[in-house]
Amino acid sequence: MTDRPTALRAAAHPDDARRNPGLPFDLDRVRAVQANTGAIERRAASLPGRRSVKKEWQAAWLLRAITCIDLTTLAGDDTPGRVRRLCAKAARPLRGDLLDALGMEPITVGAVCVYHEMVETAVRALEGTGIPVAAVSTGFPAGLSPFRLRLAEIGDSVAAGASEIDIVISRRHVLTGDWKALYDEMRAFREACGAAHVKAILATGELGSLRNVARASQVCMMAGADFIKTSTGKEGVNATLPVSLVMLRAIRDYEAATGIRVGYKPAGGISKAKDALTYLAMMKDELGRPWLNPELFRFGASSLLGDIERQLEHFVTGRYSAAHRHPAG
Known part of the structure; x- marks a missing residue:
């Protein structure tokens, strides 16, 4: 996967660097993708201890992490009031006194992610903030509803104002090798999204092997995914460092072959500031500085923001705060 075929580069639209137009299907390219599980696991195990940032540097990295969060609520008991509170938090994720102490202008999260039913509520609540609304779609989280309904769900969410669509793939296609x-x-999902950016959720905890993760990543990018995402957050195993390493290297190979940058979103189980720092360091090591921004990197998280706030308050005051000092809205 180190060659850079001219035909692949020609498929990219140089005037649309923010979108991935995709490539024609190439089964040989897919079958050429392999994964050295032992080497991947060794590299992943070394990541948490390879980068240590302290004091003002840690604060700066945590502020960057906030801007890359897809602040998410995907609960069966979601209400319009809860979504409006989440949107208020998305627009002002960090208390004003902490921003002032850090010498920062106001920041926002990367997006708010909700079920289709709550898209209109979120769009209205975020009006004027510039924060996009992402909708989970295509029979989330299992992806087993009829295909026509999955396509219709995308269209309905886009019509309701979602500018990002997080789709779930059919895991059976991966498990049976039907690439x-x-x-x-x-x-088809990409076309149904129209101008809305599409994030492909691989549900990596259900794909059986790192090679399947690598091949599924390649196929989804080939088909036009703007982001590839680890998990729905509902699987038994969600984002992990080995899976992330495989997906990041697939993104790197795709960019090397086509010139197109595809984004990455780890989701599920990332709730601690120290984990966010590890993922940011891995992004910088594997893909470089262009991926350290919300255009190409997002955390799918609901509780991560609270721990980041606590760490930033500790940096400012020298004390850890109680949870009630960092309300959801």
């Missing part, structure tokens, strides 16, 4: 079916499905 053309996965490509066709992803391509």
Whole structure:
């Protein structure tokens, strides 16, 4: 996967660097993708201890992490009031006194992520903030509803104002090695999204092997995914460092071959500031500084922001605060 075919580069639109137009399906390219599980796991195990940032540097990295959060609520008991509170928090994720102490202008999170039913509520609540609304779609989280309904769900969410759509792939296509079916499905989802950016959720905890993760990543990017995302957050195993390493290197290979930058979103189980720092360091090591921004990197998280706030308050005051000092809205 180190070659850079001219034909692949020609498929990219140089005037649309923010979107991934995709490539024609290439089964040989997919089958060439491999994963050295032992080497990947050794590298992943070394990541938490390889980078240590302290004091003002840590504060700066944590502020960057806030801007890359997809602040999420995907609960069966979501209400309009809860979503409005989440949106208020998204627009002002850090208390004003902490921003002042850090010498920072106001910041916002990367997006707010909700079920389709709450898209209109979120869009209204975020009006004027510039924060996009992301909708989970295509029969989230299992992806097993009829195909026509999954496509219709995308269209409904876009019509309601969602500018990002987080779709779930059919895991059976990966598990049976039907890569053309996965490509066709992803391509249809991409077309249904129109101008809305599409994040492909691989549900990596259910794909069986790191090689399957690597191949599914390649196929989804080939079919036009703007982001690849680890998990729905509902699987038994969600974002992990080995899986993330595999997906980041797939992104790196795709960028090397096509010139197109695809984004990455780890989701599920990332709730501590120290974990956010590890992921940011891995992004910088594997993909470089361009990926350290919300255009190409997001955390799918609901509780991460609270711990980051606590760490920033400790930096400012020297004390850890109680949870009630960092309300959700």
